[in-house]
Amino acid sequence: xxxxxxxxxxxxxxxxxxxxxxxxxxxxxxxxxxxxxxxxxxxxxxxxxxxxxxxxxxxxxxxxxxxxxxxxxxxxxxxxxxxxxxxxxxxxxxxxxxxxxxxxxxxxxxxxxxxxxxxxxxxxxxxxxxxxxxxxxxxxxxxxxxxxxxxxxxxxxxxxxxxxxxxxxxxxxxxxxxxxxxxxxxxxxxxxxxxxxxxxxxxxxxxxxxxxxxxxxxxxxxxxxxxxxxxxxxxxxxxxxxxxxxxxxxxxxxxxxxxxxxxxxxxxxxxxxxxxxxxxxxxxxxxxxxxxxxxxxxxxxxxxxxxxxxxxxxxxxxxxxxxxxxxxxxxxxxxxxxxxxxxxxxxxxxxxxxxxxxxxxxxxxxxxxxxxxxxxxxxxxxxxxxxxxxxxxxxxxxxxxxxxxxxxxxxxxxxxxxxxxxxxxxxxxxxxxxxxxxxxxxxxxxxxxxxxxxxxxxxxxxxxxxxxxxxxxxxxxxxxxxxxxxxxxxxxx
Amino acid sequence: xxxxxxxxxxxxxxxxxxxxxxxxxxxxxxxxxxxxxxxxxxxxxxxxxxxxxxxxxxxxxxxxxxxxxxxxxxxxxxxxxxxxxxxxxxxxxxxxxxxxxxxxxxxxxxxxxxxxxxxxxxxxxxxxxxxxxxxxxxxxxxxxxxxxxxxxxxxxxxxxxxxxxxxxxxxxxxxxxxxxxxxxxxxxxxxxxxxxxxxxxxxxxxxxxxxxxxxxxxxxxxxxxxxxxxxxxxxxxxxxxxxxxxxxxxxxxxxxxxxxxxxxxxxxxxxxxxxxxxxxxxxxxxxxxxxxxxxxxxxxxxxxxxxxxxxxxxxxx
Numbered sequence: 070x071x072x073x074x075x076x077x078x079x080x081x082x083x084x085x086x087x088x089x090x091x092x093x094x095x096x097x098x099x100x101x102x103x104x105x106x107x108x109x110x111x112x113x114x115x116x117x118x119x120x121x122x123x124x125x126x127x128x129x130x131x132x133x134x135x136x137x138x139x140x141x142x143x144x145x146x147x148x149x150x151x152x153x154x155x156x157x158x159x160x161x162x163x164x165x166x167x168x169x170x171x172x173x174x175x176x177x178x179x180x181x182x183x184x185x186x187x188x189x190x191x192x193x194x195x196x197x198x199x200x201x202x203x204x205x206x207x208x209x210x211x212x213x214x215x216x217x218x219x220x221x222x223x224x225x226x227x228x229x230x231x232x233x234x235x236x237x238x239x240x241x242x243x244x245x246x247x248x249x250x251x252x253x254x255x256x257x258x259x260x261x262x263x264x265x266x267x268x269x270x271x272x273x274x275x276x277x278x279x280x281x282x283x284x285x286x287x288x289x290x291x292x293x294x295x296x297x298x299x300x301x302x303x304x305x306x307x308x309x310x311x312x313x314x315x316x317x318x319x320x321x322x323x324x325x326x327x328x329x330x331x332x333x334x335x336x337x338x339x340x341x342x343x344x345x346x347x348x349x350x351x352x353x354x355x356x357x358x359x360x361x362x363x364x365x366x367x368x369x370x371x372x373x374x375x376x377x378x379x380x381x382x383x384x385x386x387x388x389x390x391x392x393x394x395x396x397x398x399x400x401x402x403x404x405x406x407x408x409x410x411x412x413x414x415x416x417x418x419x420x421x422x423x424x425x426x427x428x429x430x431x432x433x434x435x436x437x438x439x440x441x442x443x444x445x446x447x448x449x450x451x452x453x454x455x456x457x458x459x460x461x462x463x464x465x466x467x468x469x470x471x472x473x474x475x476x477x478x479x480x481x482x483x484x485x486x487x488x489x490x491x492x493x494x495x496x497x498x499x500x501x502x503x504x505x506x507x508x509x510x511x512x513x514x515x516x517x518x519x520x521x522x523x524x525x526x527x528x529x530x531x532x533x534x535x536x537x538x539x540x541x542x543x544x545x546x547x548x549x550x551x552x553x554x555x556x557x558x559x560x561x562x
Numbered sequence: 563x564x565x566x567x568x569x570x571x572x573x574x575x576x577x578x579x580x581x582x583x584x585x586x587x588x589x590x591x592x593x594x595x596x597x598x599x600x601x602x603x604x605x606x607x608x609x610x611x612x613x614x615x616x617x618x619x620x621x622x623x624x625x626x627x628x629x630x631x632x633x634x635x636x637x638x639x640x641x642x643x644x645x646x647x648x649x650x651x652x653x654x655x656x657x658x659x660x661x662x663x664x665x666x667x668x669x670x671x672x673x674x675x676x677x678x679x680x681x682x683x684x685x686x687x688x689x690x691x692x693x694x695x696x697x698x699x700x701x702x703x704x705x706x707x708x709x710x711x712x713x714x715x716x717x718x719x720x721x722x723x724x725x726x727x728x729x730x731x732x733x734x735x736x737x738x739x740x741x742x743x744x745x746x747x748x749x750x751x752x753x754x755x756x757x758x759x760x761x762x763x764x765x766x767x768x769x770x771x772x773x774x775x776x777x778x779x780x781x782x783x784x785x786x787x788x789x790x791x792x793x794x795x796x797x798x799x800x801x802x803x804x805x806x807x808x809x810x811x812x813x814x815x816x817x818x819x820x821x822x823x824x825x826x827x828x829x830x831x832x833x834x835x836x837x838x839x840x841x842x843x844x845x846x847x848x849x850x851x852x853x854x855x856x857x858x859x860x861x862x863x864x865x866x867x868x869x870x871x872x873x874x875x876x877x878x879x
Contacts, residue, residue: 370765391767400765408765411758413826422755423766429748436746476766 070129071096071261072117072148072230077126079112085285086112090126092280092287094230099252099262101272101293104282105305105556106356106521110265113282114232117263118150119143149223150232157215163203164190167222193224197254213244220251224260231255232263237271238357249275267355269298269560281305302560306552311527318531321346322382324515325398325484327367330376331539336362337373338539344484344515349506351530351547352519355559359539360519361403364486368393368400381483394423397483401473401490403519409473410461417443417457419472424479446475450505467498474505485509488519503529523552535559578821578831578867582838589845596848604727610840611733612788612795616804617811617818617832618740619784622777624815624827625744627757628683630672630778633785633811635694636665637804640786642698645707645799648715657715658794661786668694669782673775683778691808698801708798719795729791736784741829753777754826813864814839820871838863 070093077090087109094100104110115121117128119137127134130146137143157166164183167190174182174189190203199217207215216236223231233252237245252262252275264276272279273293281288281304288304325344330337337359344350354360365371367378369388378385380396393399402408410419420443421428428439443457452471454464461472470490477485487506491499506516506529520526526533527550535542535558543558590598616633623630640661647657672690676683718728744750752773755763764770788807793799817838818831839860846856 368765390765391769394767402762402765404761407759408761411755411762413758414755418751418755422763422768425748425751432747432749434746434748434751 070094071098071131073129074113075127075129077113077116077128078124079116079121080124087116088286090287092290094261094263096229096261097256097259098278099256099264099276101276101279102263102265102282103267103269103272103279103301103305104288105523107284108282108305109285110282111234112285114150114234114263114265117143117148117230117232144226147227147229148232149226149228149230150234151216151219151223151236152234157207157218159208160206162206163201163210163218166207166218167225169222171225190221190225193221196258197221197224197251199251211244213240213247216240216248217251220255224255228260230261230263232265234265235267235357236264237266237268245271267357267560269301272301273298283307298560299557302556303553306523306556309524309527309552311547311550318347320348321513323379324381325367325517326379327363328377328379330363330366330378331374332359332362332366333372333374334362335374336539337366340376340536340539340541342517342534342541342544344517346483346513346515347510348532349510349516349518349530351526351533352517352536353521353523353526353533353555353559354536356521358536358559360521360536361488362539363536363541364400364488364517364519368398368486370400394480394482397481399423399477399480399482399485401477401485401487403488403492405466405469405473405493406462409476410469412460412462414461415458416447416452416454416461416464416472419461420446420457420475421479422476424476442479443475446478450475451501465495467494470494470498470502474502482514484515484517486517486519489521490518491520491522491525523555527552527555537561576821577870578817578838579834581863581867582834582841585838585841585845589841589848593845593848597845602844602848604725604730606837606840606844607730607733608727609844610836611727611729612792613807613810613814613840614733614833614836615736615791616785616788616807617814617836618736618829619781620811620815621818621827621829621832622740622744622753622784623683623781624819625753625757626774626777627760628676628774628777629687629812630669630781630785631684631687631808632668632672632691632694633781634805634808635691635698636668636782636785637789637792637807638800638802639668639694639698639701639804640665640789641793641799641803642702642707642789642801643786644790645711645715645793646701648712649707649710651712654712654714654717658718658787658790661790662783665782665786666779669779669785670775672782673771673778676778677771677774695802695805702799702801704801706798706800707793711797716794716797719791719793719797729795732791737829737833744829749773749776757826810836810839813860817864817867820867825871 073093074090077087078085079087090113102110112121116123117137119140119142122138128137135146158169164187168186174185176182187203194201199221201210201214201218210218236248240248255262266272276293278290278292279301280290281301283305323343323345328341330340340359340363342350342352352360362371366373367388369390369392378388380398385392385396406412411422417440421439425434428434440457447454447457450471452475453468461469464472491502506518510516518530527547530547533545533547533550533555535555537559545554596602616637620630620633643661643664644657647660648654672687675681675686721728723731744753752768755768756770756773760770789804792803814835815827815832817835819825819827821831821834822828842860843856
């Protein structure tokens, strides 16, 4: 075996990200790695590439144990990784990008020998039958060309294990073909390839063996020829079944109707969703399915190319955050520090951020009312804080998230778009947030609940809308719904 | 997490103010006859008035995390427009209002280019500064405007009311107004929110572009006002008369950032910053320290203040 891990463990804050992972890959093998969001795939990659250190267990390389302590060491022994977010410098030419982090060839000890560098890169390209114009800056290359350029870079040094992390995420089918061809060449050369993807058809087309991760543990390794898609999906999940509804819910009128949304950046391709008063609609999709982007388009934060949004019966011609709030829709962003809170400001100022105009008379803010309203929200959501004037970043993650909710509730929304509302919050806050959303729905609001945690979606929502590849797929009634059903829909072509 | 009000904590929060007081004490001890007199103190308020007013504008733009490098050129242009109008016999109040309105529009263009095309404000306003410099030169033929300026145009810049220079009164009024605006109005809150986190402000429904444009426009208006007031004080307007105020205004605003605990641009901070610069210039002149020494000292003090602030916030590596 080229690479073996033995009882590999990695913990983050007391939680196992990886537990007792036994994994192996042989020379010339294409090995697929699949698993749900958060199953531990990225953690394994980061350990193999020296980004994370391991807590316990061993990594064996070529039959002897190795310690990989930093990315440099990992590259030196022959492991290279190509991420979906490509590591190319846009303004650099092909040759310059390939030589990033490598010593340039020199003439007479100091002058850069461009001709020799170009010749070396071209030699590797010929071997892999890759054709790229090396004089162009990376920004002028197509997405598959960029990936190929990275593969060329990896092959410049002795690369024996190439890790491809979602390499086709942003490629069209035709573009992906180019990549597959090159992967075939690499395999023939004896390079081992660890192929990480959500796309089942690629897994079955390319790989020799498949390892399935589930909740940080290995659910087993199988030979690709021996299994089919359904078997893999059932290995990936504990197959939770949502509880059968004890009360049949009565929904009111449609409060939000989004039709055929496409984002200008092409991430959301054709997505529609409908939520009614009293309903919590779960939106589930794998990484890169466009969940976050869809919500941002509906809300008006991300420019949309196509589609229509109808809010409380009124068609919104040009959605904008300000307009959405005015019309009764709020967005709880996934990126709490980046897009939801102004970290330098106080709890109070964050709470009233989107409603500040309603506190102002002739532009002057009524600070007494502002303070009492904030106090009321602190009380209602039991936010743990020294007081309204504490800087919001000093609060714990869970309490910060409550401030985000406090801000959202200030405008008395009818529709709440919640993107990963329980991400990085403690268990207690998580339960409180679920309860809060249910209370809001019971009071006649419509809630869209996006989570990458399928179990949570099955727990907390009434209906589940599946998204994959920027498109909305099937919509399930969450009544005895199983994780397998949802995942099968995600992986359907 | 109650913070202990230790000596070091106090120094960090109010170090700049202490330094300012220290400077005043040193000058007072060295030249009690010339420095610490009512006459000189009043004189200082007049000397810093122009710097304070232009720096208020810079503070507005800094509060949304942008820069306006064209404030100096705007002041020059404002002064020249006002003076030319006065020479042409326009009503005096119009000579003060028109440059402010014109530069409001120019500032809006600055903001529009920055927000619409997402160009760095640094580059946009640098280019605008060059354009305005060229325009002002063409407008004046490169000559100072001084002939036939009516006496009434210079009243605001030279006269006093109850012993207080009108310039000082205007400075104080504007400082109080903009302090109130930044501290107690929805407008000010939004500017600070945008400066704190632009994306979060946008998601919260704040029209980021509009408020940034307004910050640029107000900044330009204040710069133009500074320029006219300068022309009124000197009784003449030089085509590059306001240029020197540009670096000074940012020095004052950066010093001001260090004055209060938040480490964000703030109006009274800027006032204190400008005052420190003014006191230094005044005191060193009285002590007959050569100009080059004054520049050396001023620069060192600014760097010191900013470094101390960074250490205080634990940002230093």
